[in-house]
Amino acid sequence: METMVTKKRTMGQAKKLKDTIFVYCLIALPLIEFFTIYVYVNIDSFFLAFQRGGKFAGLENFKMLWDEIRADNSTILVAIKNTFIYFGADLILFVWSIFLSYFFYKKILGYKFFRFVLYIPAIISPVVFVVLFKNLTSVNGAIALIIKNFNPDFRMPNLLARSETATWTMVVYVLWMGWTKNMLYLGGSLARIPLEVLESARLDGVGPWVELTKILVPLLLPTLSTLLLLDVVGILSSSGPILLFTKGDYNTTTISYWMFTLVYNTGDDQYVKASAAGVCLTLIMFPVVYTMRWLIGKIDSIEY
Amino acid sequence: MFGREKEQNILTQRDGAEKVIFGIVFTIISIQILTILIPLGFMLMNTFKGRMEFNVTNLWTPPKNWLFKNWGESFKYLVVGDSKATEVSFIGMVWNSLWQTCVRATILSLTPMLVGYVYARYDFYGKKAVMAVHLFTMTLPLFGSGGAYMKFIHDVGLFDSPLYFILTSWNGRSPSVFIYSAAFTGLSHAYKEAAELDGASRLRIFFSIEARMVAPIFWTFFINNTLGLWNDYLNVLLYQPSFTNLSTGLYLFGSKFEKSGNMHTPIYWCGLIIGSIPPLVLFGFSSDLIFKNMALGGLKG
Incomplete structure (x- = not known):
């Protein structure tokens, strides 16, 4: 009897070993990608933050960053301010996408066509819409012409070439083009909610506002909280298509665009600055993200 | 019901x-x-x-x-590159977009499937550790590794090399892994067990039976990835300057002539519209599939 059990256990272990070999062969390439592009690159980035010219430089890069922050007209401060403006726009779109998903879920007249057209900005190159938007908002552009029809004295300012208006003009673009943000996920999650819930609400005489805010949103909380967490994780990546619009001129840079300029067509001296900034930003964002995760963990998920 | x-x-x-x-x-x-x-x-x-x-x-x-x-002129007029040697024609850009998108979309859709499959179907040594690291890294807010990444791409010889698109696309850390994992967990074990009794290898069971059963999910991700990658201009701009795709080429062409004001804008706009046709057509035919199958945390298999 004991021999049988031992034999069975040995066979089980042999099978597990064979399974393990198969599994690691199957995911060998993703594992290599993980250890090189994720682990190695991030560790190297950390060490780069303390180097200059290939040699250990202590906190020199951080001092350089601090000096840049304290300088008059600091690009970094402008980038931080703009990043939070774009994050604000993201949050507006986040809330709006919940409303929009609700109306599509309730099959508003023409919803299939609306959904298709609203997705167009997400599926064709942003270059197309940026070119179009630039033309529409230019000094002699289409919008200026329409306004001049009503007010011949109107003179359109060059919105994208003035520090006071450039970022806000791009924010308008982001809000114009971003209606479908998260709608794919929200639409899918709404579709999985049992219709019995809506039917009983209807019998109780519930209107659309209560239906959305008191019934559907609580049922969507697991999805919404995950999407919000992902938004918070990516808070410092919030940006508009700066490269396509202004290339960071007219005080339009954001953190992610500033990081991009440190890497695009530059050299090691700029890479170390990006790494030093990365270490600082990671230290700032760590507690924010993990507090958010902890708060989200407190939300009871509803099974349906 | x-x-x-x-x-x-x-x-x-x-x-x-x-x-x-x-x-x-x-x-x-x-x-x-x-x-x-x-x-x-x-x-x-x-x-x-x-x-x-x-x-x-x-x-x-x-x-x-x-x-x-x-429209015909756009194929001749839209050329990018600093010299004859580095010049890429409009047809060349379309070709680069095609192969880059196909290669990357296939690998990026297949990789989460492989990882999701082993999570759902196998009990292997180190599974708990691998899954814990995976979940941890998904929400780890790491910033500023762009410089180190660029250095790495140069060091390993992937800068301006087509291998870049193949070797850097094996990303198994995306949340879609868990969507595949949920789909594989929901599948019946009967087919797998029957195939095992018939002596089929693990690899054959995966490719011939189980992967086919989650094919709708694969195609949903493939189409989604294709739509995104067709418009990707930053990866090419940063790491593959000689393999200019349509999105990058049209951006470079536009910014080159923007300042000089010497551009034939109607022809440039023809190029922009031609470049938009493939994703529009693909989305037109597949939007129902995407909307029906997609849901965070669970796709209908």
Whole structure:
């Protein structure tokens, strides 16, 4: 009897070993990608933050960053301010996408066509819409012409070439083009909610506002909280298509665009600055993200 | 269970006040739709203008002579590159977009499937550790590794090499791993066990049986990835300057002539529209599949 059990256990272990070999062969390439592009690159980035010219430089890069922050007209401060403006726009779109998903879920007249057209900005190159938007908002552009029809004295300012208006003009673009943000996920999650819930609400005489805010949103909380967490994780990546619009001129840079300029067509001296900034930003964002995760963990998920 | 008709009734029946709210929202969405479609329509109309005519007329004026030849000219006119040696033609850009998108979309859709499969179907040594690290890294807010990544790409010889697209796409850390994992967990073990009894290898069971059963999910991700990658201009701009794709090429072409003001804009716009046709067609044919199958945390297999 004991021999049988031992034999069975040995066979089980042999099978597990064979399974393990198969599994690691199957995911060998993703594992290599993980250890090189994720682990190695991030560790190297950390060490780069303390180097200059290939040699250990202590906190020199951080001092350089601090000096840049304290300088008059600091690009970094402008980038931080703009990043939070774009994050604000993201949050507006986040809330709006919940409303929009609700109306599509309730099959508003023409919803299939609306959904298709609203997705167009997400599926064709942003270059197309940026070119179009630039033309529409230019000094002699289409919008200026329409306004001049009503007010011949109107003179359109060059919105994208003035520090006071450039970022806000791009924010308008982001809000114009971003209606479908998260709608794919929200639409899918709404579709999985049992219709019995809506039917009983209807019998109780519930209107659309209560239906959305008191019934559907609580049922969507697991999805919404995950999407919000992902938004918070990516808070410092919030940006508009700066490269396509202004290339960071007219005080339009954001953190992610500033990081991009440190890497695009530059050299090691700029890479170390990006790494030093990365270490600082990671230290700032760590507690924010993990507090958010902890708060989200407190939300009871509803099974349906 | 709800019948289709009953489902239709619950979602579409509205009383008086509801009808008003839906009417207002319908109007708002219609206006938004028009703000997208009308400029696109006028953009299309302006592609038929001559260069001078475009410069002296406004966007709303129709062309005097409809120059259909602009569309053919765009294939000759839209060339990017600093020298003859590095020059990429419009056809070259289309080709680069095609192969880069196909290679990357296939690998990026397959990799989460492989990882999701082993999570769902195998009990292997180190599984708990691998899954814990995976979950941890998904929400780890790491920033600023762009410099180190660029250095790495140069060091390993992937800068300006087509291998870059193949070797850097094996990303198994995306949340879609868990969507695949949930789908594989929901599959019956019967087919796998029957195949095992018939002596099929693990690899054969995966590719011939189990992967086929989650094919709708694979195609959903493949189409999604294709739509995103077709428009990707940053990866090429940063790491693959010699393999200019359509999105990057049209950006470079536009920014080169923007300052000089010496551009044949109607022909440039022809290029922009031609580059938009493949994703539009793909989305037109597959939007139902995408909307039906996609849901965070669970796709219908």
